[in-house]
Structure formats: structure tokens, C-alpha cells
Amino acid sequence: MIELLKKVQLFESLSNEQLHHILSIANKQTFPPGIVLFQENDPGSAFYILLKGSVKIYTRSTSGEEKVLSLIQAGESFGELSLLDGRPRSASAQTLESTSLLVIAGHTFHDLLRNQFEITRHIMAELCRRLRDTNQHVYDLTFVDARTRVLKNVILLANRHGSRSGNVISIKVALNYDELAQMAGVTKQALSQVLRDLEDRHILTFGLNEYKLDLARLNG
Structure with a gap:
């Protein structure tokens, strides 16, 4: 203990x-x-x-x-x-x-x-x-659009709770889509659109209660 x-x-x-x-x-x-x-x-x-x-x-x-x-x-x-x-x-x-x-x-x-x-x-x-x-x-x-709020929230969770290996940060998150949307202050639809785009560009990959953020692709 x-x-x-x-x-x-x-x-x-x-x-x-x-x-x-x-x-x-x-x-x-x-x-x-x-x-x-x-x-x-x-x-x-x-x-x-x-x-x-x-x-x-x-x-x-x-x-x-x-x-x-x-x-x-x-x-x-x-x-x-x-x-x-x-x-x-x-x-x-x-x-x-x-x-x-x-x-x-x-x-x-x-x-x-x-x-x-x-x-x-x-x-x-x-x-x-x-x-x-x-x-x-x-x-x-007040001043930031929905897409940017989602990106900031993803990066915030990665920085606070993720484990880094090279350019990839892995984070286990037990929050569902509704809860992630609430944290970012966006609708569930807006969250899904941004996450889908990040996944299509291989910036984010998803597993069971986990995602991986590729910093090289994010900054590329």
C-alpha cells in the first residue's frame, strides 16, 4: 500500500x-x-x-x-x-x-x-x-469553435492521463461519447465528426476504453 x-x-x-x-x-x-x-x-x-x-x-x-x-x-x-x-x-x-x-x-x-x-x-x-x-x-x-474545443480536450486528457511512447500517447478513458462531449462543451454530433476526421487522418486510433494520439501526425 x-x-x-x-x-x-x-x-x-x-x-x-x-x-x-x-x-x-x-x-x-x-x-x-x-x-x-x-x-x-x-x-x-x-x-x-x-x-x-x-x-x-x-x-x-x-x-x-x-x-x-x-x-x-x-x-x-x-x-x-x-x-x-x-x-x-x-x-x-x-x-x-x-x-x-x-x-x-x-x-x-x-x-x-x-x-x-x-x-x-x-x-x-x-x-x-x-x-x-x-x-x-x-x-x-465563448470564443473558440467546436472543433478546436474537441482537439484541446483530447490533448488535455492525453497530457494529464496518458502514457507516452515516442510520438504516441496512450490513454485509457472510461468516459462515453456523451460524457466526452460534455467535457468539451460540444454536441455529441460535433464530437463524433471531429473524432471521425482525426481517425481518418490516423491522428487518433481507438480501442476498448482507450485511444492513442499520434503527435507526429497531429503536428504534421
Whole structure:
């Protein structure tokens, strides 16, 4: 378990002793696909560290329309915002596949922040990154055409979650077409058209819950 924790971005600078402390205060839980971990407007009660699998963060409109905000994969964490400001959850979280998590209760999370500055610093940096991403997304929705938004989203997923071999980046994505379209802020039809074009030009190749991005062809 210590080796798994060392792969978590939040804990990359901690010693083995500190990692053992994390394990002592956390509860490991495993969930099947499709489980809602918390819903928008729920009170925040826990912080989550993803060890295996993937989770989508999303919101719903009053008419029930879903908007996927981000994809969380192994080595990432989520759920800290409502613990920090004491307000309800700003979005919902749902497992996309069989998922293992470390869950830290809210009061224990606050103790951890007080005692481990490196964790506090990392969380602050992550919140700043998300704010920048939100600002960029608002800009894209306002000024950028659908094709470019799809391309940017594909590259973003590859950069954040992919593994590179030469000019090819492979990424496993459990999101379906509807969810990918929601992340990019385009219609499913627009997404399909762009992905089909990229596939025809051999920039993207698709497998089961996986795609490969050829950077040489993308830049060619």
C-alpha cells in the first residue's frame, strides 16, 4: 500500500513514516462502476484519494441535463473544496469503473492540513490549477469553435492521463461519447465528426476504453 501512496501526487514529497500515518487515518473502500460517491449540494464530509479506477465529476441542470467537469484517475484526489469552505458540494462524483479509494473524514482532513504543510501547499496549487482551467473553459466556450474545443480536450486528457511512447500517447478513458462531449462543451454530433476526421487522418486510433494520439501526425 505504501508503494501505491507514493504514486499519489499529493503525497509525493512525504516520508515513509508520514505515509504510514496517512494509512492509519484513512479508510480504504472499493466501489463498482456507476456508484455516486456524493451529490451536488450534499454536505462535505470526506476527502478522497483515488488509488485505482476513475471517477467523473459532474453537475446537473434543473432540467436534468448533465455536464461533466473533469475526469479523476489513479494518483489524484478530490472532494476538498467543501471541506475547506464549509459549503455544500459544488458537484457530484460517480465511479466509471471498479474503483479503489482512500477516504479521510473531514475533521481528520483538517488535522492533516494543520500538521503537513506539503499537503496543504499541494492542495492550494491544485485549487489554483482548477481555477485557471475554469477560466480557460469559459474563454473556450465563448470564443473558440467546436472543433478546436474537441482537439484541446483530447490533448488535455492525453497530457494529464496518458502514457507516452515516442510520438504516441496512450490513454485509457472510461468516459462515453456523451460524457466526452460534455467535457468539451460540444454536441455529441460535433464530437463524433471531429473524432471521425482525426481517425481518418490516423491522428487518433481507438480501442476498448482507450485511444492513442499520434503527435507526429497531429503536428504534421
